[in-house]
Amino acid sequence: MNRHSAALALSLAVLALVAVPSSAQDEEALKKDLTAVIALQGLPCGQVVTAEEKAETDYAVSCTDGNLYRVYLNPAGRVVVEKRK
Amino acid sequence: MTRYTAVLILLLTAGCASVAPVPAAAQPPVAATQPAPAKPTATPATPASPPTAPRVAATRATATPPAVAPRIPATTPVAVPTATAAPLDLNALEAQLRATRAIGVFTKISLKNQVDDLMKAFREHYGGKATRTMSDLRRSYDLLIMKVLSLLQDHDQMLASAIVSSREAIWGLLSDQTKFANL
Numbered sequence: 001m002n003r004h005s006a007a008l009a010l011s012l013a014v015l016a017l018v019a020v021p022s023s024a025q026d027e028e029a030l031k032k033d034l035t036a037v038i039a040l041q042g043l044p045c046g047q048v049v050t051a052e053e054k055a056e057t058d059y060a061v062s063c064t065d066g067n068l069y070r071v072y073l074n075p076a077g078r079v080v081v082e083k084r085k
Numbered sequence: 086m087t088r089y090t091a092v093l094i095l096l097l098t099a100g101c102a103s104v105a106p107v108p109a110a111a112q113p114p115v116a117a118t119q120p121a122p123a124k125p126t127a128t129p130a131t132p133a134s135p136p137t138a139p140r141v142a143a144t145r146a147t148a149t150p151p152a153v154a155p156r157i158p159a160t161t162p163v164a165v166p167t168a169t170a171a172p173l174d175l176n177a178l179e180a181q182l183r184a185t186r187a188i189g190v191f192t193k194i195s196l197k198n199q200v201d202d203l204m205k206a207f208r209e210h211y212g213g214k215a216t217r218t219m220s221d222l223r224r225s226y227d228l229l230i231m232k233v234l235s236l237l238q239d240h241d242q243m244l245a246s247a248i249v250s251s252r253e254a255i256w257g258l259l260s261d262q263t264k265f266a267n268l
Contacts, residue, residue: 037191
């Protein structure tokens, strides 16, 4: 039984290690998505550096050029990009 | 102990196998929260037909010149009609745009917003209550197409070429009041 527990623990540890790159790629994909959204609105940004999820489909974003934005989906189904201070 | 080693190796290889395809995904975290991307799965049959035309056009454009050039122009007339006679299937294009992984979910919604705005501008124009002329609308349309193409061209060239080949046909629908009314 101990052997099984140890094997299970080891497996979980390995899975956790493997899962890390996947979430990092997700993070990069999200930043790329938000960068494109800001560019589509014609707002300056460069590239999104950080994207903090404030709520579902609501992000606080910082850009390489120092601009800060809130990007969210409003109840009417429109993507809104608001400048933050 | 050899059992654990075997399990460890198995898990590592399994992990690598599942991680490899992930880079193509552009929007996994948001996808779960968005209702919009759910639709593409409902229309898997339609997108199958249109990409073939651009695919043929694209591959012939790049692949045939070196291979076919020494032969005779007999093969080129065959390629030309397929490229120019690309059928316009708006539903299929829309389904492909919804399904493509080259554009993130937020970006897709943002593009959809801009398409809706343009359609509204056309409706106002035809309703006689607009300040925008047809050339203004054409400029907006061209800009929107360029935005879509710039998002697609590096990651989904087939869809990009399908949109390029449909560009004038779509404009033909938009710029004709009766055709527009039937959209």
